[in-house]
Amino acid sequence: MQTFRVLIILCVASLVGLAQTVYAQTVAETPPIVDAERYELGSGDKVRVIVYGEDDLSGEFELDGSGIVALPLIGPVNIGGRDLAVAEQLISAKLADGYLVNPRVSIEVLNYRPFYILGEVKKPGSYPYVNSMTVLNAIALASGFTYRANEKKIVITRRVDGVEKKITVEDTTLVLPGDIIRVPERFF
Structure with a gap:
């Protein structure tokens, strides 16, 4: 009788271990749900703007209630409602308008809005x-x-x-x- 109880406990423990392993593998293999390429920026998002070769123009910024981000040199830029690629092009165009020659801009989302x-x-x-x-x-x-x-x-x-x-x-x-x-x- 005691051996039977021990056997049941060992079976349950091994099933729990197997379930934890499968869950861990599933979580590790699950891609992020938010598609960074199509994600539309909005009020409350915190982004990192990187202007290659221009550390003074790069930094972390938060979009205000209107979707505007205030950037050094070019001032406020409305990137709310735009995906990352369009926002990068918009900032590049503003920097190219009398400030930099052929600016390269990259944006990544640090914190998504609530x-x-x-x-x-x-x-x-x-x-x-x-x-x-x-x-x-x-x-x-x-x-x-x-x-x-x-x-x-x-x-x-x-x-x-x-x-x-x-x-x-x-x-x-x-x-x-x-x-x-x-x-x-x-x-x-």
């Missing part, structure tokens, strides 16, 4: 974006549902190609930077 969760959760508000976050993870960050939450009708307001769209989602739907998650109240 997402927001509203409605019937215990702690509504803004939260920092984390790659591969699902709606259920976001609700857990907000300390879970209230007793009046309608868990089946969660809606995300998301900007797609410059237009805000409302999407009814499931627990496993991925959250993106800038998303507004609304958990409605149930009637009963």
